[in-house]
Amino acid sequence: MSRNDEFRHEPVMVEETLEQLAPGRGGWFLDGTVGGGGHAAALLDRFPDARVLGLDRDPEAVAAARRRLARYGDRARIERANFRNAREVVRATADIEDAHGLAGALLDLGVSSQQIDTTARGFSFRLDTPLDMRMGGTTSGRRPAADFLNHASEEELGRVFREYGEERRWKRLARAVTRRREDAPYETSGDLVETLEEVLGPRLTNQDKARIFQALRIEVNDELGALEEGLEQLRELLAEGGRMVVIAYHSLEDRIVKNAFRDWSKSCVCPPELPVCRCRGEPLGRNLTSGPLSPGEEEVERNPRARSARLRAWEKRRGGEA
Ligand SMILES: C[S@@+](CC[C@H](N)C(=O)[O-])C[C@H]1O[C@@H](n2cnc3c(N)ncnc32)[C@H](O)[C@@H]1O
Structure with a gap:
């Protein structure tokens, strides 16, 4: 077994993710669900000017991502954090502040195959283990x-x-x-x-x-609450023209993403209780995917866990919110 195989998770829809997230651009990318670092490594390999700040709430995933991404030196930085607190972590990373925001942000939601198959934390109905299921472990506060x-x-x-x-x-x-x-x-x-x-x-x-x-x-894990808060924060943290890609595996998650991207792409984003439009009718950005992208047949055959994946992408307007 090679070192990279230690963490068992095959990243989903990698080509589609790279295409939507980073058409040839460099800068800082936030991977809010870095897991075993599969997407992050693909991004770093494909775009030599890219750097990745990877977050995960699971300490085992953080350790695996650090191991896997060590060869990229200071192009990869991994922190243990919930992506719903992305703002705090990014603000503590001076170079990202200097770059006026993130070039892109990725969320590949849910759990990894590693968590399901090999951790004794009760994620799987196939293994008889203590019924814990806290992704952040015992210190997660859940x-x-x-x-x-x-x-x-x-x-x-x-x-x-x-x-x-x-x-x-x-x-x-x-x-x-x-x-x-x-x-x-x-x-x-x-x-x-x-x-x-x-x-x-x-x-x-x-x-x-x-x-x-x-x-x-x-x-x-309050996964839907984390997603709602995380999406807002990531949008704020994106640089002008920065892109966000979210891969969801549950219909409620996908609905939250769909609604957020739709609302942010509307020409007026003022709250309905405001009597007059204050946003000057400018959308915050645009949807890059009119409907969700799904994995191809070949990928589903190779990796059945990809079956329920739905990928959506959004781009922040240039000259938009600071
Ligand atoms: C599907 S896996 C990501 C796999 C990763 N893209 C890769 O290529 O290896 C999802 C990961 O997100 C983490 N996660 C889920 N919700 C999170 C949250 N709110 N904040 C941080 N990490 C989270 C899980 O612990 C898990 O490691």
């Missing part, structure tokens, strides 16, 4: 998934199964969780799989299990 199952109200549980998991039988499932925890608290991913099998019956597929596990992960 509660582990088992705590959520053991203490959330039936309504809260139902909301997560219904909204994030798009589970039709969300009521039954929420009720079953509250009943089961009276006998024995949830501890492992196997405990949750048992409940799913009991409640959802023999026709339960692996995809169903994956959907419920993903829903719980989204809740545990």
